[in-house]
Amino acid sequence: MYQSPRRLCSALLQRDAPGLRRPPGPPPRRRSPAPPAAPRLASPRLLAAASAARSVARSCSRTACPMGSGTSRLYSALTKTLDGSSASQHPEYLVAPDREHLEPIDPKELLEECRAVLHTRPPRFQRGFVDLRADGPSSSHAPIRVMQWNILAQALGEGKDNFVQCPLEALKWEERKCLILEEILAYQPDILCLQEVDHYFDTFHPLLSRLGYQGTFFPKPWSPCLDVEHNNGPDGCALFFLQNRFKLVSSANIRLTAMTLKTNQVAIAQTLECKESSRQFCIAVTHLKARTGWERFRSAQGCDLLQNLQSITQGAKIPLIVCGDFNAEPTEEVYRHFASSSLNLNSAYKLLSADGQSEPPYTTWKIRTSGECRHTLDYIWYSRHALSVRSALDLLTEEQIGPNRLPSFNYPSDHLSLVCDFSFNEER
Numbered sequence: 001m002y003q004s005p006r007r008l009c010s011a012l013l014q015r016d017a018p019g020l021r022r023p024p025g026p027p028p029r030r031r032s033p034a035p036p037a038a039p040r041l042a043s044p045r046l047l048a049a050a051s052a053a054r055s056v057a058r059s060c061s062r063t064a065c066p067m068g069s070g071t072s073r074l075y076s077a078l079t080k081t082l083d084g085s086s087a088s089q090h091p092e093y094l095v096a097p098d099r100e101h102l103e104p105i106d107p108k109e110l111l112e113e114c115r116a117v118l119h120t121r122p123p124r125f126q127r128g129f130v131d132l133r134a135d136g137p138s139s140s141h142a143p144i145r146v147m148q149w150n151i152l153a154q155a156l157g158e159g160k161d162n163f164v165q166c167p168l169e170a171l172k173w174e175e176r177k178c179l180i181l182e183e184i185l186a187y188q189p190d191i192l193c194l195q196e197v198d199h200y201f202d203t204f205h206p207l208l209s210r211l212g213y214q215g216t217f218f219p220k221p222w223s224p225c226l227d228v229e230h231n232n233g234p235d236g237c238a239l240f241f242l243q244n245r246f247k248l249v250s251s252a253n254i255r256l257t258a259m260t261l262k263t264n265q266v267a268i269a270q271t272l273e274c275k276e277s278s279r280q281f282c283i284a285v286t287h288l289k290a291r292t293g294w295e296r297f298r299s300a301q302g303c304d305l306l307q308n309l310q311s312i313t314q315g316a317k318i319p320l321i322v323c324g325d326f327n328a329e330p331t332e333e334v335y336r337h338f339a340s341s342s343l344n345l346n347s348a349y350k351l352l353s354a355d356g357q358s359e360p361p362y363t364t365w366k367i368r369t370s371g372e373c374r375h376t377l378d379y380i381w382y383s384r385h386a387l388s389v390r391s392a393l394d395l396l397t398e399e400q401i402g403p404n405r406l407p408s409f410n411y412p413s414d415h416l417s418l419v420c421d422f423s424f425n426e427e428r
């Protein structure tokens with residue numbers, strides 16, 4: 001069987017690191033729940049432990065791998081990318097990647113590596129796209145695929161969230177990050193809006209940059225992750241877009257206010273220009289204050305965000321997409337503010353309902369010590385006058401989610417990803 005140089009090097013690593021073995025050939029995917037101690041990695045790119053990553057580099061430089069200088073560079077890049085200590089060495093999170101560490105990665109290869117790491121886990125849930133195109137002229141340009149996802153901060157998942165039915169092994173970062181990447185790679189969004197990101201600098205920025213994305217991260221000023229022992233830095237919102245599809249026109253990191261007071265919640269808003277059509281639009285991501293009792297606070301944060309977006313879109317002149325974990329059910333005031341704003345926004349996932357008027361029954365489903373929490377909190381809002389939803393990714397069914405709810409061995413977050421394809425309406 002042909003083995004690429006990198007694979008040969010993986011094999012060498014396995015010799016150096018007994019116990020870190022992957023069987024040859026395509027990895028089998030088991031349907032049964034994973035055993036408690038799942039074998040770890042065999043993919044150098046996805047090794048996060050600094051020592052293991054360093055051993056990859058050592059084994060490759062010591063051994064006569066027929067790799068060529070390009071692959072050697074890839075290895076040193078992996079060592080740097082995967083050095084989990086980088087964030088703690090740079091408390092200001094100012095780790096600037098240099099150019100040679102940004103060599104492109106083939107998404108298929110990365111997906112394969114993720115699958116190899118996950119070979120003891122049950123298979124990914126299958127979700128289909130629902131065609132939502134209305135009759136009438138549709139744009140000839142490629143749709144814009146947007147993914148909204150609260151990926152669950154590692155520190156919160158392990159240290160604060162109290163998911164009582166989710167075994168700690170299911171939350172192990174080395175595997176959970178592969179489930180997150182697998183989901184992103186499966187849907188290949190043009191734009192990715194994430195919340196609860198506490199592995200931006202050591203994982204998502206280096207890997208997604210090499211997949212062609214330009215990323216921005218805005219951490220929460222007082223992230224609750226920082227209270228958790230062995231945290232990996234603050235969590236925050238992250239926004240990524242494909243550089244070959246869009247040009248960045250402007251970018252704003254917004255610390256949300258509530259009744260003029262600065263709060264712990266943030267948003268990122270960027271104006272992008274489509275390279276194909278030259279049309280501009282604004283994309284925003286946010287994560288509003290959680291928990292019951294904070295409804296008025298969330299509402300005030302929503303008003304502040306809307307005000308900022310009014311100004312950025314020049315009063316709705318620039319089409320807008322807002323993704324977020326609003327931590328608010330559709331019955332809440334903040335939802336009503338968005339639904340009735342002069343920005344003329346519609347919530348994309350309503351279009352999955354029979355009458356187009358109802359939000360899905362849930363976007364998050366978990367079991368805490370307080371009991372089962374099933375809520376609709378995540379939304380993709382869009383300018384209804386300027387954009388149309390061509391399709392949306394269906395949600396997981398109750399059966400797929402299973403009795404222990406989320407997160408689980410086959411789904412990495414307590415929130416479901418939402419994915420929509422948008423097109424511009426014809427200009428009048």
Ligand SMILES: NC(=O)C1=CN([C@@H]2O[C@H](COP(=O)(O)OP(=O)(O)OC[C@H]3O[C@@H](n4cnc5c(N)ncnc54)[C@H](OP(=O)(O)O)[C@@H]3O)[C@@H](O)[C@H]2O)C=CC1
Binds near residue numbers: 227
């Ligand atoms: N050091 C300091 O001076 C300060 C520290 N802090 C810290 O930050 C925390 C509050 O930060 P804030 O940004 O307002 O946080 P939020 O109240 O918005 O919640 C933070 C996270 O907790 C999750 N969460 C929601 N409900 C629960 C629950 N019932 N149990 C466990 N987790 C839950 C949320 O996830 P989801 O969105 O998915 O529901 C969210 O990501 C404080 O508890 C404190 O730890 C805050 C301010 C100042």
Ligand SMILES: [Mg+2]
Binds near residue numbers: 150156
């Ligand atoms: Mg959360």
